[in-house]
Amino acid sequence: MSRQLQELVASRKQAGAMRGIYSVCSAHPWVLRAAVRQAKQDAMPLLIEATSNQVNQQGGYTGMQPKDFRVLVEDIAAEEGFPSDQLILGGDHLGPNPWQSLPVAEAMPLALEMMRSYAAAGFTKLHLDASMTCADDTAPLSDETIAERAAQLCAAAEAAATGERPVYIIGTEVPVPGGATESLSHLEVTAKAAAEKTLHVHREIFYKHGLGGVWPRVLGMVVQPGVEFNHDSVVDYIPERARSLVSLLEQHPGLVFEAHSTDYQNPQGFEDLVRDGFAILKVGPALTFAMREALFSLETIERELVEEPKRSNLAGTLESVMVREPANWARHYHGDPAEQRRLRRYSYSDRMRYYWHFAEAQAAVTTLMGNLRQTAVPETLVSAWMPEEHHAVRAGAIAPDPLEMVLHRIRTALRPYAKACLPV
Known part of the structure; x- marks a missing residue:
């Protein structure tokens, strides 16, 4: 429901009301269930978002269209007794992203169709992201071109939406093209002037396209606050570096920033981000990373209790699938074969998340769960390989069940x- 997001922005105008909301960007049912349970315990609204390459009218890499994703999330929420009016569904990076290899004349109609499918399915938080180049574009795209395409996407959503009107996010986490070359050793915060221009150009073009009435529902802008992670390191938020950028919000009290790639930040970093106006915190890979850690720990326990050939061979199965189907990791993981193997298993970017839906991976997970449920798992093995879950089991907070331990690990993140x- 977009109402909660509008109330969130309104509440931040009040002195001391430094509220925020996190956005769970995952389509894995266990991640979604863990998120629902956490939000229910905290009595908080829950924002869950699908990305354009994950869920679209062609199925994305999950095979789901927006209406399918909505059913999945709502069914899990109903099973967990989570109030439907506290659930917010969003779409992330909605634009030509999945079709960048096509010329713009082909990519944009597909992007518009996708936007209509999200809006018609009742998604009420939509990220208008036309920042990526298509096959025949000249890089970098101008602010005007990006805003023109964003306005087209917005108009498509408005025409297709039924019921509650969506709220919109503009911008992208990548600073304006043509800026300094970035690396994790010196990540550039979005310049205040660049953010100001993005906001001004979008507002001007929205009004030009007759979308002036929609503009008040543009609640957030994606910027780079200076947080990022790569395969094995994390850049933490440093408030002083973002002070100039944050001052922009004083001139636009109806606006908040949305921070992407906040995965793996220190707890204080999350609090500092929310305090400074980055009121929407996106998290995705950190949750499937935590899930993978838990499953690999369970497989280690399985090896102590179950003889071959009854073992799941979960890690080996995933490795085989990823080597056979390299499209979702080959452009990201470099180095010699040993280094690539390590990254496939343990990288913070967690490209493994693209492979859990493969039939072989699902079968291995099912075998692992079945083996551990049929075997008396000694507490000492849980203590050795899953100490946090061991404490939770001993305290009676969770049942000594393998799935409950996986969900606990995700919730810890x-x-x-x-x-x-x-x-506060």
Whole structure:
């Protein structure tokens, strides 16, 4: 429901009401279930977003269209007793992203169709992201071109939406093209002037296209606050570096910033981001990373208790699938074969998340869960390989069940976000 997001922005105008909301960007059912349970415990609204390459009218890499994703999320929420009016569905990077290899004359109609499918399915938070170049574009795209395409996307959503009107996010986490070359050793914060121009150009073009009535529902802008992660390191938020950018919000009290790539930040970093106006915190890979850690730990326990050939061979199965189907990691993981293997398993960017839906991976997970449920798992093995879950089991907080332990691990990654976003 977009109402909660509008109330969030309104509440930040009040002195001391430094509220925020985290956005769970994942389509894995266990991540979604963990998120629902955490939000229910905290009595907070829950924002769940699908990305354009993950879910679209052609199925994306999950095979789901927006209406399918909505059913999946709502069914899990109903099973967990989570109030439907506290659930917010969003779409992330909605634009030509999945079709960048096509010329713009082909890519944009597909992007518009996707936007209509999200809006018609009842998604009420939509990220208008036309910043990526298509096959026949000249890079970098101008602010005007990006805003023109964003206005087209917005108009398509407005025409297709039924019921509650969507709210919109503009911009992208990448600073304006043509700026300094970035690396994790010196990540550039979006310049205040660049953010101001993005905002001004979008507003001007929205009004030109007759979308002036929609503009008040543009609640947020994606900027780079100076946070990022790569395969094995994290750049933490430093408030002083973002001070100039943050001052822009004083001139636009109806606006908040949306921060992408906040995965793996320290807990204090989340609190500082929310305080400074980055009121929407996106998290995705950190949650499937936590899930993978838990599953690999369970497989280690399985090896102590189950003889071959009954073992799941989960890690080996995923490795085989990823080597056979390299499209989702080959452009990202470099180095010699040993280095690539390590990254496939342990990288913070967690390209493994693209492979859990493969039939072989699902079968291996099912075997792992079945083996552990049929075997008396000694507490000492849980203590050795899953100490946090061991403490939770001993305290009676969770059942000694393998799935409950996986969900607990995912929620452990979510709790710092929840703490930072709770009203103070």
